[in-house]
Amino acid sequence: MNKNQEIALIFERISNMLSVLDENPFKIRAYKKAALNISELGEDIVERAEQDGLTSIPGVGKDLAAKVKEYIDTGKITEYEKLSKTVPLELIELLRIQGLGPKTLSLLFKELKVRSLSDLEKVLDGDEILEFRGLAEKKIKDIKKGISIFKESKERTLLGVALPISELIINAIENIPGTEGTVVAGSLRRFRETVRDIDILTMSDNTEETVKEFTQMPFVKDVLASGSTKGSVIAGDSLNAGIQVDLRVVGPESYGAALQYFSGSKAHNVRVRSLATKKGLKINEYGVYKGDKKVAGETEHEVYESLGLPFIPPELREDRGEIEAALENTLPDLIELSDIKGDLHTHTTWSDGKATIKEMAESAKKLGYSYIAITDHSPSSVIANGLSLKRLALKKKELEEADKKIKGIKILMGTEVDIKPDGTLDYPDKVLKELDVVIASVHSGFKMDIETMTERILSAVRNPYVHAIGHPTGRLINERDPYEVDIDRLIEAALEHGKALEVNGSYPRLDLKDLHVRKAVEAGVKIIISTDAHRTEQLLQMKLGVGTARRGWVEKDSVLNTLETKELLEWLSMYR
């Protein structure tokens, strides 16, 4: 964890501690907001402090700047140390329990000395609890249910897992008579790399009945809420067990306002609303109002238009400067999935893939691609059945034959070559020179200090025959942290040597991630968006890669695999 993340975590905890102590809610929010902005800063906070610019971080004023400074200088924040003595860390963890909020927890903490999960469970089973106002039988039962969900709770669900599930549910809802326009909203629509729940919006002429039918669907294990416009359920084993699915049902006159509202993010919506207030408008999920008069609501476009803004694509709605860009009319013209002309990172049965060259190429052709690069592993990746020089030659022969046979798509001979711990590549230069596409990646020796790892990857960037660095930070979301690499230096070197960085669309990776991609393209670095497909259906993960790139404000011009075959081949051959 770097200093930014450490400080963000402490502020987040302070916020939670204050909420359990029932402090000023705006102070609580102030700490949360500062935590978010510091964690997304994209710049070393120590450097920012040295330039005396801490208060230039949104949400960081004089007080919080002093606390950041204190942490940098002493490794401690006195306020946090003090609060920790009163409010145990284990207690604020309990805020994640559904149905148990800060008010109740505060009461249990102050009156019944609850300090941990086991304390809480004991208290809920005891008699004393029944003395408390607002904590009758049903509420206690709800909290107990929350505890059991909390105990089973997994980490946030991966985008690539949640998206297909949302499509199944959308289909099921569309089959309810009278529904129309069922779409995904929330963080899933924004293509966040992980999601906490699945938000779905639909229109219906009988909202109550639609919610009711939704809560009775076969995949539902638990119903958390069921009202006239909103239902909330927990999915059972037939889907991704434990994930929460929320449905909102509105009429057509409010569809756009509701979609805008439920797509979030929260931070984006707060900005949108305060903008509305300044213009003398009021905005909620039913529409935009001037006094009692509704001025917008049917479409998202008109909601933004009523505020004097152009439409803001969902992937940008994170309050990362999109409001300002919209006001100045400088929003990026984001890349579309249909701009992609081919996939430059795929595997076949020659290494650890499950499909042959021919099968991969034919699937790529069906997607309308003009080219596909087959980039199997190099010998050091033993587990992945990396190709020896001899097998590489044999593969080349098969690939050339397939290329002749299959018309309408160019099959490129490539490799995903290992960057070995000493920074050398797993094939000699004279071999790399003969390949159409060379992607260099780290697959072993992850535990290195940042200096060594960065140098290791930079030596691959400097190799004249490397085209791109594959999954540059090596993370596996929810499973493995990224290795330590100085992204800024990597970007600088990629720019200097004219090399591309990959946005790997494989859903456990999504690497580079949104904030890093944005940094790279803003610096002028070209990227490739690829799937790392090991089977034909994984070629469809391009959608996730493009979504991640869109979250990184990427335009078509920054992406090499939007080039037509001829232009791409020209670019690739610059390194020969």
Place this chain on the structure above:
DNA sequence: GCCGTTTTCGGCCCGACTGTTTTCAGTCG
């Protein structure tokens, strides 16, 4: 605790659902 082309003080997004509140508080998103 932050922030300011309406404010350096007084705001800080807004509504649905639930429970036990007979008019509203807590939780959630």
